[in-house]
Amino acid sequence: MSISDKPIYDQTMAELSKGLAAGDFSSVELTMALLDRIEEKDGALNAVLTVTRDEALAAAAAADAARASGDAGPLAGLPILHKDIFCTRGVRTSCGSKMLDNFIPPYDATVVERLAAAGAVMLGKTNMDEFAMGSSNETSFYGDVMNPWDLERSPGGSSGGSSASVAARFAPVATGTDTGGSIRQPAALTGTVGIKPTYGRVSRYGMIAFASSLDQAGVIARSVEDAALVLGAMAGFDERDSTSIDQPVPDYVAELDTPLDGVRVGIVRQHFDAGLDAGTGDQVRAALKTLEDRGATLVDVDLPNLDQSVPTYYVVAPAECSSNLSRFDGIRFGYRAENPEDLLDLYCRTRGEGFGAEVKRRILTGTYVLSAGYYDAYYLKAQQVRQLIADDFRKVFADVDVIAGPTAPTPAFKLGEKTDDPVTMYLNDIYTIGANLAGLPAMSVPCGFAEDLPVGLHLVAPHFAEGALMAVGHQYQLETDWHTRCSEDYR
Amino acid sequence: MSRWEVVIGLEIHAQLATQSKIFSGASTAYGAEPNTQACLVDLGYPGVLPVLNEEVVRMACKFGLAIGAEITPRSVFARKNYFYPDLPKGYQISQYELPIVANGELTIDSDDGERKRIGVTRAHLEEDAGKSVHEGFDQMSGIDLNRAGTPLLEIVSEPDLRSAKDAVAYMRKIHTLVRYLGICDGNMQEGSFRCDANVSVRPQGQDEFGTRAEIKNLNSFRFVERAINFEVERQVDLLEDGGEVVQETRLYDSARDETRSMRSKEEANDYRYFPDPDLLPVEIAEDYIEAVRQTLPELPDAKQARLQESLGVKAEDAAILTIQRELADFFEAAAEASSAPAQTVANWVLGELSGALNRDGLDISGSRVSAEALALLVDRIHDNTISGKIAKDVFEAMWAGEGSADEIIEARGLKQITDTGAIEAIVDKVIAANPGQADEYRAGKEKLIGFFVGQVMKETGGKANPGQVNQLLKKKLSG
Numbered sequence: 001m002s003i004s005d006k007p008i009y010d011q012t013m014a015e016l017s018k019g020l021a022a023g024d025f026s027s028v029e030l031t032m033a034l035l036d037r038i039e040e041k042d043g044a045l046n047a048v049l050t051v052t053r054d055e056a057l058a059a060a061a062a063a064d065a066a067r068a069s070g071d072a073g074p075l076a077g078l079p080i081l082h083k084d085i086f087c088t089r090g091v092r093t094s095c096g097s098k099m100l101d102n103f104i105p106p107y108d109a110t111v112v113e114r115l116a117a118a119g120a121v122m123l124g125k126t127n128m129d130e131f132a133m134g135s136s137n138e139t140s141f142y143g144d145v146m147n148p149w150d151l152e153r154s155p156g157g158s159s160g161g162s163s164a165s166v167a168a169r170f171a172p173v174a175t176g177t178d179t180g181g182s183i184r185q186p187a188a189l190t191g192t193v194g195i196k197p198t199y200g201r202v203s204r205y206g207m208i209a210f211a212s213s214l215d216q217a218g219v220i221a222r223s224v225e226d227a228a229l230v231l232g233a234m235a236g237f238d239e240r241d242s243t244s245i246d247q248p249v250p251d252y253v254a255e256l257d258t259p260l261d262g263v264r265v266g267i268v269r270q271h272f273d274a275g276l277d278a279g280t281g282d283q284v285r286a287a288l289k290t291l292e293d294r295g296a297t298l299v300d301v302d303l304p305n306l307d308q309s310v311p312t313y314y315v316v317a318p319a320e321c322s323s324n325l326s327r328f329d330g331i332r333f334g335y336r337a338e339n340p341e342d343l344l345d346l347y348c349r350t351r352g353e354g355f356g357a358e359v360k361r362r363i364l365t366g367t368y369v370l371s372a373g374y375y376d377a378y379y380l381k382a383q384q385v386r387q388l389i390a391d392d393f394r395k396v397f398a399d400v401d402v403i404a405g406p407t408a409p410t411p412a413f414k415l416g417e418k419t420d421d422p423v424t425m426y427l428n429d430i431y432t433i434g435a436n437l438a439g440l441p442a443m444s445v446p447c448g449f450a451e452d453l454p455v456g457l458h459l460v461a462p463h464f465a466e467g468a469l470m471a472v473g474h475q476y477q478l479e480t481d482w483h484t485r486c487s488e489d490y491r
Numbered sequence: 492m493s494r495w496e497v498v499i500g501l502e503i504h505a506q507l508a509t510q511s512k513i514f515s516g517a518s519t520a521y522g523a524e525p526n527t528q529a530c531l532v533d534l535g536y537p538g539v540l541p542v543l544n545e546e547v548v549r550m551a552c553k554f555g556l557a558i559g560a561e562i563t564p565r566s567v568f569a570r571k572n573y574f575y576p577d578l579p580k581g582y583q584i585s586q587y588e589l590p591i592v593a594n595g596e597l598t599i600d601s602d603d604g605e606r607k608r609i610g611v612t613r614a615h616l617e618e619d620a621g622k623s624v625h626e627g628f629d630q631m632s633g634i635d636l637n638r639a640g641t642p643l644l645e646i647v648s649e650p651d652l653r654s655a656k657d658a659v660a661y662m663r664k665i666h667t668l669v670r671y672l673g674i675c676d677g678n679m680q681e682g683s684f685r686c687d688a689n690v691s692v693r694p695q696g697q698d699e700f701g702t703r704a705e706i707k708n709l710n711s712f713r714f715v716e717r718a719i720n721f722e723v724e725r726q727v728d729l730l731e732d733g734g735e736v737v738q739e740t741r742l743y744d745s746a747r748d749e750t751r752s753m754r755s756k757e758e759a760n761d762y763r764y765f766p767d768p769d770l771l772p773v774e775i776a777e778d779y780i781e782a783v784r785q786t787l788p789e790l791p792d793a794k795q796a797r798l799q800e801s802l803g804v805k806a807e808d809a810a811i812l813t814i815q816r817e818l819a820d821f822f823e824a825a826a827e828a829s830s831a832p833a834q835t836v837a838n839w840v841l842g843e844l845s846g847a848l849n850r851d852g853l854d855i856s857g858s859r860v861s862a863e864a865l866a867l868l869v870d871r872i873h874d875n876t877i878s879g880k881i882a883k884d885v886f887e888a889m890w891a892g893e894g895s896a897d898e899i900i901e902a903r904g905l906k907q908i909t910d911t912g913a914i915e916a917i918v919d920k921v922i923a924a925n926p927g928q929a930d931e932y933r934a935g936k937e938k939l940i941g942f943f944v945g946q947v948m949k950e951t952g953g954k955a956n957p958g959q960v961n962q963l964l965k966k967k968l969s970g
Contacts, residue, residue: 087538100537107531109538206538213768241540242770320768323570326581327535331634334537347574370572370763379765 008033009169010486013078013226016172020067020077027067027077031060031121034079038123038170041490045146047155047164049084051124052091059121066119075233076119081174083162084125085132086112086217087206095208096128096140096158099328099335099354109206110238111175111217118233123171127161130356131325132182132210134158135428136418139358144415147190148487149453153412156186162220163190168490173221173230177207179214180313181407181432184444187220188407188456191446191485193473194220195227198463199439200245202231203238209324211317212243214436222483224445224473228252231466247464255467256474261295263472266400268303271431277410279450284406287447287457290479291404291472301396301403305388309433310426312389315369315382316437321359322366328354361422390438393460402472403460406431407444411453431458441466445473446482454482495692495727498700499652499719503665505644505675506619506683507550513618513642514541514584521681525635529621533640535579540769543568547616547642548773550674551591552783554644557668557790558611560595562780568616568770572763577621577634585645587764590615591773598792599664602656609661610649617643638682644674650689650700655719659712662686663814667791671816685710690722692730701726702736706743706750718743722750794819802826802833808841817855821862828866831873839869843886860889868896881905881953908955911963914947917955918963921946932968940964 008030011019019025035053042048056079063077087093087105094100108116116122129139137145137160147155148168155164159176163186166174176183178196187194196218207217217234221227232253237246267288272281292298330336330350337349355363369378396403408428418425435442440463444456457476461469477483512519515532532539555562569587592614601607621636646665652658666684669675677684691703706722709715721743726736740759741750789797791813798809798819813819822840826833844865848858860868868889872882877900888899900906908914921943922929932939940961947960 093537095537103537105536105538107536107538205540208537209769211768240542242542243540243768319765323572323582323763323765326572326574327537327579329574329576329581331576332534332536332579343576367763370765372761372763375763375765 009037010491011172012223013075013172013221013229014223016078017075027060027063027121028057030077031056031079031123034123034171038165041168042170044151045148045164045168046143047127047145047161047168048081048124048170049094049127049142049161050092052122055091056121056123059116063119063121073117073119075115075230078120078173079123079171080115080120080230081123081126081162081165081171082112083128083159083174083176085128085177085208086175087208088112088122088125091125093125093208094141095132096130096142097355097359098141100208100333101141101335103334105206107206110203110240111234112206114234114236115175115230120230120233126159126165126174129158129160129182130359131208131321132158132177132179132215133321133358133362135181135185135425136413136415137161137164137186138415138419139356141356146415147412148490149190150412152414153453154189154415155412156189156408158182159186159194159220163187163192163194166190166192166220166222167487169486173219173226175217175234176220177210177215177217178432178436179210179216179317180436181429183218183220184432184442184456184458185408185428187444188446188458189412189454191454191482192220192222193224193227193443193445193483194218194456195231195443195466195470196435196441197231197235197466198245198441199436200243201235201441201464201466203236203241203244205238205240205244209320211320212324213320214313214317216436224443224470224477224483225253225256227443228256228470228474231470235466250467252467252470255471258468258471258475259295260291260472260475263291263296263402264400265291265296265298265472266301266396266403267298268301268306268403268405270303270306271405275409275427275430276406277450280406280408280410280455283448283450283455284404284457287476287480288404291476294475294479296472299400301400303389303392303396303434305385305392306434308385309389309437310430312382312385312437313429313433314365314426315378316386318362318366319370319379319382320366322363322370325355325359325363330354358422386437389434393434393438393440397462401461401465401468405458407456407458408432411450411455435460439463441469443469443473445476446485447476447480448482449485454485493727494695495723495730496695496697497653497655497719497723498650498691498693498703499655499658500650500689501646501648501652501658501662501686502689503646503648503662503684503686505646505665505669505677507547507642507644507674508676509544509546509550509642511544512640513544513547513616515640517640519641521678521683523637525624525633525637527637529636529639533579533636535581541584541767543770543773544642547644548591548775549783550642550672551614551616551644552775552780553672553674553787554614554646554669555592555595556780556784556787557672558592558595558597560592560611560614562775563589563591563593564775565589566591566615566773566775568767568773569764570767573760575620575623576632577623577636577639579621579636579639583618583620584767584770585617586615589772591775597661597664597668599657599660601660602654607651607657609651612647612649614644614646617645619643644669650691655716655723658688658719659716662712662715664791667814671788671791673788679710679712682710686715688715688719688722690719690726691736692723692726701730702738704736704738704750705740707740707753709743714743714745717745717748718750721748725750788816791816798822798833804833804837808834808837811841812837815855821855821858824862825866825869828863829869829873831869835873836866836869839865839886843883847886847890859892860886864889864895871896871900875907875909875956876900877905877907878953878957880957881907905954908951909959911959914951914955914959914963915967917947917950918960918967921950922964922967929968940968943968
């Protein structure tokens with residue numbers, strides 16, 4: 001199938017880049033087409049919170065001009081959506097919360113700045129769970145996001161607006177953030193690719209913090225190749241983020257050609273136990289077989305402390321969030337309660353009215369685990385267990401190049417199905433949380449369908465091995481076409 | 492002696508003299524329009540992150556080395572969580588379990604005349620909060636965040652101080668030290684140097700400490716002394732009346748000279764300290780510490796000892812000269828340039844020069860007479876060109892910008908008459924003009940010598956050498 005046979009919205013960034021270079025269409029035409037598509041189709045999905053039409057068309061025109069004068073950046077004229085957690089100068093950045101419904105940042109996040117510098121055209125900002133706290137995109141102040149594969153189901157969360165947008169062909173790529181699986185789980189539930197790089201690989205500057213030691217920006221795309229292209233432009237040291245790491249960014253796209261011959265793939269047996277949906281398990285096992293057929297070696301590995309990852313995460317992440325979200329006090333920016341009687345009333349009502357239930361639950365949990373008398377039993381203990389989990393991974397990576405398994409225990413679940421039971425919701429991240437606790441790069445790649453819903457293959461690699469990680473995903477995509485599938489309604 | 496022993500520990504906050512803030516690039520200059528020196532990081536905007544100013548680490552190391560403390564190889568920034576409108580992030584970045592400086596000490600000259608060792612438990616880095624302004628906003632409060640993020644070194648003493656005077660001596664010592672090191676301007680009016688005092692009393696001989704009260708935000712040496720004395724008296728009265736001291740935070744009201752309860756222990760915040768995940772631990776290598784050690788200036792105690800021992804300056808004078816490094820430097824430069832004894836130079840620095848500085852409200856750095864110029868003046872006394880009395884006039888003329896000592900002596904014709912013949916002639920003239928007084932002197936009223944000296948000096952316009960005149964008069968009158 002030649003590139004030009006595909007509708008413009010269905011093309012990957014790599015394909016669009018060729019089309020732009022060949023002069024098949026201009027960036028303005030491309031941008032216009034996607035903006036119109038979002039306008040026409042997002043009513044049913046609620047995936048995009050803000051469409052930046054004027055800014056996008058201006059950026060596209062600038063990209064076309066740059067291309068004409070021969071100094072186009074690597075992503076010149078290519079469309080992208082940003083999760084509404086990244087600060088965008090002059091464009092409302094809500095973080096999915098009533099608290100920031102009126103917040104217009106005076107600056108760009110490093111991720112936004114770098115992608116703009118590479119020539120990418122921002123089409124708008126995507127919906128998300130409030131302050132990235134959620135696994136279903138149901139905690140957003142702006143309402144649920146629907147999964148393009150089944151409008152009654154969740155697109156995952158917290159980057160649900162981004163995953164739904166990419167699956168619905170609103171943009172080839174959207175940015176996301178991942179604190180416990182918030183890029184990978186939505187990617188799995190929508191049949192898209194999602195990568196969370198190594199902690200420190202991408203600057204957190206300008207990304208509204210949820211849990212600082214776990215948060216990491218990444219990409220949701222349809223092909224691993226696109227993910228590699230965009231991650232390469234986002235990654236790298238930033239002196240404004242002390243936790244970003246000063247290491248050169250390799251050419252991820254060039255590394256994609258690394259064949260699977262001799263690649264050792266670790267399989268964690270616990271990942272396939274009773275908690276895993278049978279149909280999902282079948283698809284993941286088939287994907288592992290595909291890797292093996294292309295030359296990889298499958299090796300059984302053990303992560304003995306894996307069971308502790310969800311409880312550990314739900315101590316560490318709320319603790320950090322309880323402190324990170326203290327700045328939303330109604331004093332300097334964001335929502336402020338009306339007619340406060342005094343300072344305490346201002347604080348209590350601003351935060352009581354401005355935050356949703358899940359955010360409050362986590363602030364309360366976090367405040368509790370950091371309190372005098374509980375700190376040692378909860379926070380300190382959780383940090384110790386976190387170290388054990390990181391050690392488990394380190395030991396396993398002495399023997400294997402990547403670890404593979406399911407991304408989520410089930411395909412997309414129905415909206416409303418898990419909202420009454422937070423623990424069941426939290427367990428959706430059981431396979432993904434470990435990579436955050438250990439700071440490892442990880443991705444989800446579409447690997448089939450269970451009951452007509454997409455299933456994701458989860459891959460985890462050692463620190464800074466994004467290139468090798470994406471090579472495995474890309475080699476798998478050369479053999480399969482799951483990632484090119486699109487829901488009938490969004491063809 | 493009172494039956495109560497006083498126990499005091501001080502927490503001193505020294506603002507570090509950096510150009511920019513501890514975690515942002517905003518300026519730390521004092522006195523700007525409200526909220527003009529607060530960037531997005533200082534305002535705690537969503538998404539921003541702190542980046543440590545390396546200069547504060549160097550300054551903290553300097554301080555640690557100067558008090559013989561351990562420099563912690565891996566110190567950690569922690570968040571101290573509480574809500575207040577002038578605390579933009581809802582937490583203050585400080586150091587908690589692992590401070591950058593630990594276990595130092597210094598000595599003070601105690602109230603009771605002894606030298607005392609005072610332990611410094613720790614010194615840690617933290618950011619200052621902003622300022623709430625409660626006046627002029629009609630039912631509201633104003634917030635000025637210029638100060639938010641200003642670097643502070645909090646220096647915590649052991650409870651080793653036993654009187655208000657000792658506490659002040661300790662605070663002065665630290666004040667001198669941080670200015671010597673160039674890490675704090677010591678300006679107490681602007682709040683660059685302030686302290687909290689933990690005060691308790693216990694019966695003499697008891698090992699356990701009494702319950703303490705913490706007095707917040709004392710920003711002058713005088714207030715420290717008065718607040719502690721008030722607090723000690725309050726606690727002793729309470730205990731002697733059979734009452735109990737409650738652990739609480741108190742505020743010193745300087746207008747009424749009393750401390751008042753601010754909040755009790757029950758009302759105290761649980762700060763929920765935990766390591767700040769936005770900042771890496773501060774790792775300090777041995778060679779870095781050595782490099783900082785090389786930059787340490789001569790410290791006040793060593794300088795004072797040297798002035799006494801090598802230069803022969805009196806102990807009290809050496810102590811005063813070394814309170815301020817710039818003053819000591821001025822003195823040393825003058826002593827170096829002068830051929831007179833160092834003590835004579837010290838007398839001039841602490842006498843005329845300090846008087847003139849005080850009168851004009853100037854710092855030593857603003858002195859209108861340079862060290863070299865002062866040395867020349869002292870030399871002119873020493874080589875008998877002018878008398879000490881005339882020198883005072885010359886000094887005033889120098890201060891007024893009339894030129895060097897030599898130029899002024901020359902222009903005003905102040906050169907001392909050393910020609911014995913010329914003085915003898917005047918002495919003879921004066922004796923001849925006052926025969927009555929001369930007889931009285933000879934009859935034993937030796938006090939009259941002063942009268943004759945005065946007359947001779949008057950005749951010479953003060954230019955005769957008083958010693959020489961004295962000698963000649965005695966010879967002639969008894970001759």
